[in-house]
Amino acid sequence: MSQHLWIFFSAMLVNNFTLVMFLGLCSFIGVTGKVSVAVRLGLADTFVLLITSISASILNKWVLVHAPYLRIIAFILVIASMVQITEMAVKKWSPTLFRELGIYLPLITTNCAILALAIFQTNRGYGFLEGVTFALGAGAGLIIALSLMASVRERLELADIPTVARGTALVLFVAGGLSLAFMGFSGLLTAQ
């Protein structure tokens, strides 16, 4: 049990996918204009992470032991089809959410956080349950990072900032500040 707790909190805080490991920055910079949309994208990401983790466990156990050189191709193919399925499911069950996420839903395919999860899981030799915990922790970390960023940016809309600094540079400075805050978690949970 403590092993699972360790994996969860490590993925969520100490090794936060976005702020410490630089994964999934496209959506971190692109979709964090509004808190509500950012949180929903985080939930969709978490769902895809969960399915990817399950599929990666199955692939690792039955397929990739025989053909390790197919790893990247197999993972990306599975992720692409899983995102497609998620997209169809969201479209059927919640057309409103589908419209709000727009193009960022299919773009989850090229979100490196998803592929990185499958690769880390394989490199660290996680089993099925550990993989699920890892995916949930990483998803929670993404939601935290996305919503923190979106709340800061909502406030920044009203702030008086020189025009030359507006845009991506400003977002990167805010991200740097958040990342600095997350450095505080390093050293926590070092025992394994």
Place this chain on the structure above:
Amino acid sequence: MHDLDSLHAAPSGPSTAPPFQDFIKGVWKENPVFAQMLGMCPTMAITNSVMNALAMGLATTFVLFGSGVFVSIFRKRIASEVRITTYILIIAAFVQIADMGLEATMPVSHKALGPFIALIVANCLLLARQESFSARNTVWRSALDALGMGIGFTLGLSVVGAVREILGQGTWLGFRVMPASFEPWVIMNLPPGGFFSFGFVLLGLAWWTERRTRRATMKFPVTLATAEPLLERARG
């Protein structure tokens, strides 16, 4: 948001620019790092030293070149309904080759880059180039475009890498450039340094562009003769 723009704003026909233009635009005008802002994850994750930036740039250039040529060879046979999946599969095959090749030839860099070599697959730059250029142009032009974009990407990574290595370790590509009394800024080696240094590079670039356009649009040169009446009025 950037990858979307470049996917949708792509020209619908083959490129009509002179071949050299196809090559050079990726290096400066449409630089993947500074102008298009594609592939930001590796730009910040592996730029803590210039060596890593160069290795990553090299691997990405190889994948860009291989998949660009491959896609443009088969561009008339790929059905448009499954084209994105086909491109991703072609890119993934070349990434696998790059991963194994780098592991065999440069094991130290391979270890330092870690999962980011495999993550070239998920770099939006690759898919954007296949969709907006290689799928519409001849093999020759696609090769030029891929090389230009690859060099531009390597250049971008090296600039950010140089800022971080000089400030974080006092060295450039392993050589000491700062005086011995210089205290390295440890923060530059840590994750926040990636965000801050790329932010500063972008800020500097934005400031420089703004200054250049302001100078270009200035109506008349400011000389003593034109400034004198204004000064007079200011003094009251």
